[in-house]
Amino acid sequence: MSRGNGHKSVLVIGGGIAGIQASLDLANMGLQVYLVEKSPSIGGRMAQLDKTFPTNDCAMCILAPKMIEASSHANIELYTYSEAEEVSGEVGNFRVKIRKRSPFVDWSKCTGCGLCEEGCPVILPNEFDQGLGKRKAIFVLFPQAVPKKYVIDKREERPCKAACKDACPAHTNVLGYIKLIAEGEFEEAYKLIRDTNPLPAVCGRICYAPCEEVCNRGQLDEPMAIRDLKRFAADHVNIEELELPTITKTGKKVAIVGSGPAGLAAANDLAIKGYGVTVFEALPEPGGMLRVGIPEYRLPKEVLRKEIGYIQKLGVEIRTGVRVGKDITLEEIRKEYGAIFIGTGAHGGMRLGVEGEDLSGVMEGISFLRVVNLRGKAEVGKRTAVIGGGNTAVDCARTAKRLGAEEVRIVYRRSRAEMPASAEEVAAVEEEGIGIELLTTPTRFFSENGRLARMECIRMKLGEPDASGRPRPIPIEGSEFTTPVDTVIAALGQVPETEFVTELGISLSPRGTIGIDPKTRATNIEGVFAGGDVVTGPAFVIDAIAAGQKAARSIDCYLKREPVAVEEEERVPEKLSEEEVADRQKRYPSQKRVKMREEPTQERVKDFREVSLAYTPEEAIEEASRCLAGLIEGCIECHECEKRCEAKALVYTMQDEHVEVDVGAIILATGLDLYDVSPLTEYGYGKIKNVITALEYERLTAASGPTFGELRRPSDEKIPENIAFIQCVGSRDFRHKTYCSAVCCMHATKEAMLAYEHHPGTKSTIFYIDMRAVGKGFQEYIARAQEEYNVTYIRSRPGKIEVTPENDNPIIWYEDTTTSETKKFETELVILCQAMIPRNEEAAKILGVSLDDCGFVEIPDKIFHPLDTARSGIFACGYAHSPRDIPDSVTQASGAAARVAEVLAGGS
Amino acid sequence: MMALIPSKEVVDVVLEAGGEPLKLCYQCGLCTATCPWNLVRSFSIRGMVHQSQLGLVDFESEDIWLCATCNTCVKRCPRGVEIIDIMRALRKVIVEMGVAKVPDALRLSAKNVSVTGNPLAELQEKRADWAKDLDVKPFIEGTELLYFPCCYPAYEPKEKGIARATVGILNEARVDFGILGVKESCCGDLVRKSGNETIFRRLAESNIKAFTENGVKRILVSSPHCYNTFKNEYPDFGGNFEVIHSTQYLLELVKEHRIEFAKELNKRVVYSDPCYLGRHNDIYDEPREVLQSIPGLELVELPDFREEALCCGGGGGRIWMETKKGERFCDLRLEQAIELGAEVLAVACPICMCMFKDSQLTVDKGESIEVKDVTELVHEAI
Numbered sequence A: 001m002s003r004g005n006g007h008k009s010v011l012v013i014g015g016g017i018a019g020i021q022a023s024l025d026l027a028n029m030g031l032q033v034y035l036v037e038k039s040p041s042i043g044g045r046m047a048q049l050d051k052t053f054p055t056n057d058c059a060m061c062i063l064a065p066k067m068i069e070a071s072s073h074a075n076i077e078l079y080t081y082s083e084a085e086e087v088s089g090e091v092g093n094f095r096v097k098i099r100k101r102s103p104f105v106d107w108s109k110c111t112g113c114g115l116c117e118e119g120c121p122v123i124l125p126n127e128f129d130q131g132l133g134k135r136k137a138i139f140v141l142f143p144q145a146v147p148k149k150y151v152i153d154k155r156e157e158r159p160c161k162a163a164c165k166d167a168c169p170a171h172t173n174v175l176g177y178i179k180l181i182a183e184g185e186f187e188e189a190y191k192l193i194r195d196t197n198p199l200p201a202v203c204g205r206i207c208y209a210p211c212e213e214v215c216n217r218g219q220l221d222e223p224m225a226i227r228d229l230k231r232f233a234a235d236h237v238n239i240e241e242l243e244l245p246t247i248t249k250t251g252k253k254v255a256i257v258g259s260g261p262a263g264l265a266a267a268n269d270l271a272i273k274g275y276g277v278t279v280f281e282a283l284p285e286p287g288g289m290l291r292v293g294i295p296e297y298r299l300p301k302e303v304l305r306k307e308i309g310y311i312q313k314l315g316v317e318i319r320t321g322v323r324v325g326k327d328i329t330l331e332e333i334r335k336e337y338g339a340i341f342i343g344t345g346a347h348g349g350m351r352l353g354v355e356g357e358d359l360s361g362v363m364e365g366i367s368f369l370r371v372v373n374l375r376g377k378a379e380v381g382k383r384t385a386v387i388g389g390g391n392t393a394v395d396c397a398r399t400a401k402r403l404g405a406e407e408v409r410i411v412y413r414r415s416r417a418e419m420p421a422s423a424e425e426v427a428a429v430e431e432e433g434i435g436i437e438l439l440t441t442p443t444r445f446f447s448e449n450g451r452l453a454r455m456e457c458i459r460m461k462l463g464e465p466d467a468s469g470r471p472r473p474i475p476i477e478g479s480e481f482t483t484p485v486d487t488v489i490a491a492l493g494q495v496p497e498t499e500f501v502t503e504l505g506i507s508l509s510p511r512g513t514i515g516i517d518p519k520t521r522a523t524n525i526e527g528v529f530a531g532g533d534v535v536t537g538p539a540f541v542i543d544a545i546a547a548g549q550k551a552a553r554s555i556d557c558y559l560k561r562e563p564v565a566v567e568e569e570e571r572v573p574e575k576l577s578e579e580e581v582a583d584r585q586k587r588y589p590s591q592k593r594v595k596m597r598e599e600p601t602q603e604r605v606k607d608f609r610e611v612s613l614a615y616t617p618e619e620a621i622e623e624a625s626r627c628l629a630g631l632i633e634g635c636i637e638c639h640e641c642e643k644r645c646e647a648k649a650l651v652y653t654m655q656d657e658h659v660e661v662d663v664g665a666i667i668l669a670t671g672l673d674l675y676d677v678s679p680l681t682e683y684g685y686g687k688i689k690n691v692i693t694a695l696e697y698e699r700l701t702a703a704s705g706p707t708f709g710e711l712r713r714p715s716d717e718k719i720p721e722n723i724a725f726i727q728c729v730g731s732r733d734f735r736h737k738t739y740c741s742a743v744c745c746m747h748a749t750k751e752a753m754l755a756y757e758h759h760p761g762t763k764s765t766i767f768y769i770d771m772r773a774v775g776k777g778f779q780e781y782i783a784r785a786q787e788e789y790n791v792t793y794i795r796s797r798p799g800k801i802e803v804t805p806e807n808d809n810p811i812i813w814y815e816d817t818t819t820s821e822t823k824k825f826e827t828e829l830v831i832l833c834q835a836m837i838p839r840n841e842e843a844a845k846i847l848g849v850s851l852d853d854c855g856f857v858e859i860p861d862k863i864f865h866p867l868d869t870a871r872s873g874i875f876a877c878g879y880a881h882s883p884r885d886i887p888d889s890v891t892q893a894s895g896a897a898a899r900v901a902e903v904l905a906g907g908s
Numbered sequence B: 001m002m003a004l005i006p007s008k009e010v011v012d013v014v015l016e017a018g019g020e021p022l023k024l025c026y027q028c029g030l031c032t033a034t035c036p037w038n039l040v041r042s043f044s045i046r047g048m049v050h051q052s053q054l055g056l057v058d059f060e061s062e063d064i065w066l067c068a069t070c071n072t073c074v075k076r077c078p079r080g081v082e083i084i085d086i087m088r089a090l091r092k093v094i095v096e097m098g099v100a101k102v103p104d105a106l107r108l109s110a111k112n113v114s115v116t117g118n119p120l121a122e123l124q125e126k127r128a129d130w131a132k133d134l135d136v137k138p139f140i141e142g143t144e145l146l147y148f149p150c151c152y153p154a155y156e157p158k159e160k161g162i163a164r165a166t167v168g169i170l171n172e173a174r175v176d177f178g179i180l181g182v183k184e185s186c187c188g189d190l191v192r193k194s195g196n197e198t199i200f201r202r203l204a205e206s207n208i209k210a211f212t213e214n215g216v217k218r219i220l221v222s223s224p225h226c227y228n229t230f231k232n233e234y235p236d237f238g239g240n241f242e243v244i245h246s247t248q249y250l251l252e253l254v255k256e257h258r259i260e261f262a263k264e265l266n267k268r269v270v271y272s273d274p275c276y277l278g279r280h281n282d283i284y285d286e287p288r289e290v291l292q293s294i295p296g297l298e299l300v301e302l303p304d305f306r307e308e309a310l311c312c313g314g315g316g317g318r319i320w321m322e323t324k325k326g327e328r329f330c331d332l333r334l335e336q337a338i339e340l341g342a343e344v345l346a347v348a349c350p351i352c353m354c355m356f357k358d359s360q361l362t363v364d365k366g367e368s369i370e371v372k373d374v375t376e377l378v379h380e381a382i
Helices: A017-028 A059-072 A115-119 A163-167 A174-182 A186-194 A200-206 A210-214 A226-235 A261-272 A301-313 A330-336 A365-375 A391-402 A423-431 A499-504 A541-559 A578-587 A617-624 A640-644 A694-701 A744-758 A778-788 A841-847 A886-904 B008-024 B030-034 B045-054 B072-076 B083-097 B104-116 B151-155 B157-172 B189-193 B197-213 B224-237 B246-255 B285-293 B315-320 B329-339 B350-362 B374-381
Strands: A009-013 A032-036 A076-079 A082-090 A093-100 A123-125 A134-136 A253-257 A276-281 A317-320 A339-342 A362-364 A383-387 A407-411 A435-437 A440-448 A451-465 A471-475 A481-484 A487-490 A528-530 A657-663 A665-668 A672-674 A691-693 A722-729 A763-768 A791-795 A800-804 A809-816 A821-826 A829-834 A836-838 A874-876 B145-148 B218-221 B242-245 B268-271 B298-300 B344-347 B370-373
Touching: A009 A017, A009 A657, A017 A032, A017 A059, A017 A076, A017 A886, A032 A082, A032 A093, A059 A076, A082 A841, A093 A665, A115 A640, A163 A174, A163 A210, A174 A186, A174 A226, A174 A617, A186 A200, A186 A226, A200 A226, A200 A301, A200 A541, A210 A226, A226 A617, A253 A261, A253 A330, A261 A276, A261 A301, A261 A339, A261 A541, A301 A317, A330 A339, A330 A499, A339 A541, A362 A365, A365 A391, A365 A487, A383 A391, A383 A440, A391 A407, A391 A423, A391 A487, A407 A440, A423 A435, A451 A487, A528 A541, A665 A841, A665 A886, A691 A694, A694 A744, A694 A829, A722 A744, A722 A809, A744 A763, A744 A778, A744 A791, A744 A829, A778 A791, A809 A829, A809 B030, A874 A886, B008 B045, B008 B083, B030 B045, B030 B072, B045 B083, B072 B083, B083 B189, B083 B197, B104 B189, B104 B197, B104 B315, B145 B157, B151 B157, B151 B350, B157 B246, B157 B350, B157 B370, B157 B374, B189 B197, B189 B224, B189 B315, B197 B224, B218 B224, B218 B246, B224 B242, B242 B246, B246 B285, B246 B374, B268 B285, B285 B298, B285 B374, B315 B350, B329 B344, B329 B350, B344 B350, B344 B374, B350 B370, B370 B374
Parallel strands: A009 A032, A009 A665, A032 A076, A253 A276, A253 A339, A276 A317, A339 A528, A362 A487, A383 A407, A383 A487, A407 A435, A665 A874, A691 A829, A722 A763, A722 A829, A763 A791, B145 B218, B218 B242, B268 B298, B268 B344, B344 B370
Antiparallel strands: A082 A093, A093 A657, A123 A134, A440 A451, A451 A471, A451 A481, A672 A836, A800 A809, A809 A821
């Protein structure tokens, strides 16, 4: 159904100053106006200007009230981010189909707060700043935009399924931070990771990276090196100097038992939410298993210290050396704190259950690592055997090697395929000369002189799967053999140590883990929550982090006396279909992942230096640029904005809409575009840094521009003291645009005056061919520029611009046409007054309006109906009509409005 | 300054040459500021165009003979003024109406061309001597391609290499070609650009007659000046032939694998765009592609190249005139090439070659760089 009334309604195409003026005039006459603007905001070119000729008033200051008046006028209906698509009928009775482009943001909810924009990882050139500044994929055109509503610049479908994000227990915005790394925004990348993971530098080293397993790029060639990129981002930020968020204190306190990843994650999130957090740690150093279970060569202590340090700076107090249950009871803690989170991990070692296990020389793996990590050393014999096939076993073996053991081997009872340690860790073990004895298990240890001397082992074979799903190892009778050994490290797995919780009556599972309600993460005792290995048994860092975060959310709700927020359903990581894989392979060339360099094996086993060497920035950018999601232009659909939007305004599925309106007349006010001056190679635009266009200059002097109103030249951000303008660049030129653009003489003069006003003393030189000061007071304006603003006019069109390599100063070659001498003029910044071209081709086609040779609207009767196009009922004003300045455009707009009123009233 | 009296006759000749665009000149001075002469001395083209508009030309001024017809100003003129045509008309007025003295060097060279058919005053009968010991057939009706070497490679010992390399390549590629030898004369470009329209007409008519009588359809040229004249000027006199420059033809042969490179040419080579190939005929890529196809060759660019390339200073008859040391563009160009550390300055024009070889003798370290035609480099590598 269409709206509007043919006799009382008008369509205005173009929301620049001419369109706004015409709309307001018509609306004030009582007519219904539909104002259609292609961009997301009205304001047009005038909004881009710093000051307006001839009054030198702030352009925005005089435009903004007009924009607001137009948007709030009862008789004006604004259609921004919209285009007229079809026009039928005739004067008095046009029907117009308008397409409203989808902004993917529900404008009825959007408050324009900008939270979405802060999180968006996609950085694009800002068109409003003529590409000099940057904007995000979700953006408002400019700070004073009307309407001030956000729009997502979404151009293509994301070529992958972002399976990484779904696979990550913490749902880190992987595609987002990889995009930021690809853009060179390393600190932003770190911040984005830190939003969902308080330990990026840690996880960038030791995470098992479930994201990489499902990475859709892996279906094409190789998965992204996500963990390595995370490490890169973390290493490129000085965590100790990172700014802190503003925190509003709640006055409530939470106690956390255990400073491992679960406890730290909960502490971090609760501290940011404003709670006073105290962490009780039994060990002398904070970090839990990260501190005492992971060897230095995989996770340097300094890295961990810095990330914990940041959490402490958020206001978290960590009390080390305090064993809960011994030094302080849970009951005592409970009295002082509103809630307790238990994240004590799984630090208990498991016994082999073999004769001779208590001999000196037989050690338990996790305590061996703890000793080495806290003291920096431990005694190992020449021949060391590590029992087990998990990551702890591997860590023990590599640690023993570094402590000087000559012969280290891993003894594992199943086959290689069943080894729980990650494949790359196993590979590293072999590289470092550590043997792996498979399908073997110790059965007895023998001593000599009270010390371990030999180990009896038995060979195994694989049987039916057991409860763990892996084949059960069965001893082969009679296969026993004995082998000399000095040290045995039994790394069979870890169990939580939870006796201390029983004082409160917290229920434990038969395995000794703490039972919790999976929805609330609460134990059976009110106000006590738990998470991490203490609940699940030994798992991975990122699982513990996720558990801590979920508990923190739940604790927040509990302390606010709110119901626990329903967690979103976990999405299963999606694969690309075969067709999609084929399509992506066609679109994107195969590219191997960039490998991180490693310390040479010979060197690295001598000490505990970190094995993996981080990416260089170039390598990181190269690797990050492989990410399928980042290969598209515009929004990559990482949903960061959706997560941040408090108004829940994001609608990714939003479609374009169509509306139809009936109008009696139409005004075309589509304004201007700028002529590309790079083909005028003599002036070096695009090649010489300090040659810019006049509109770029306006953005550099505008307070809302990329330099906040400081005129800083592109090459070195210096404020120039000597600038030059060249007139008629592309205008009055048979090779380009034959017409005079009509405004350059005066806007260059205005801009020269503004340079002086910004920085008194600035000298401006304007190269002109003919000074077209044809309006009232224009000559006086120019005289003022010369007398008061240090502006010199030279009658010449320069022949070429060269550049001084030392200081990037442009040198203008010109002939002084008064003396016939060729001169070189060195300046600091050149501003090209580029030709302006009408932007009306599309609208004219839709309206059925003819254009003249230069592309301006054809006006059949130039004397008595100067605003009437060739089609009855359609009028034109502003730059689409002919070259003219702002006051002239406004005059024409009022004229066009008057003509519409006349026609609608029955005149002709 | 002497008083200048407009002469109706002179004004008419110049206005006719400049046509309507002359009236459009708005005296902006871009031409002057873009003219290479202003790198070495002051020369106001704008002033000269203005004098022409008014018919108040100082014909005694030596400035009239400066323009090397490099086309830089014409390419950039916002008003589309055919400045070279205006310069040509001014010179024509002097040469043919005798209003001032023609520089001796020009007068003499024009006389040579008029009498011997070449500016070097060599005998017409010796025009094919360069090919004596080579396997070159005379062009007969039905031969696919005429090779027209230009007077310089035909007579000048320093430039014969261009013609000989061309023939070597053509034979290697088994091209059916021939030469007209004594039946051809100078294309006439330089005499025309230096104002001698009458001699030019005679040369054009004689060449067109020779080409037509012998059934020539396709002409391969070594000189961009011959290229421009045959392609863009002879049609006005009824000569319509397919003209191809050696660099274009070489690229064709390389692409069609009719010649294969057998040797590596491990040299740092810099290419200087000839005005009549580049700015006059927009041929920039072919010579570069040919050079890049030579195995081992490293192609570097001069500080100004393609549309911006500096002229050698030999066009418009300047090759015949003495240019003061310090004012020679070819010296500047050669110095740029040496500065870049190039081992070879590659050219694609016999005029450029002549100018640069002269510069080698006077420029510091001029002998440290070789000057070679693209054709010669290709011939070396096959």
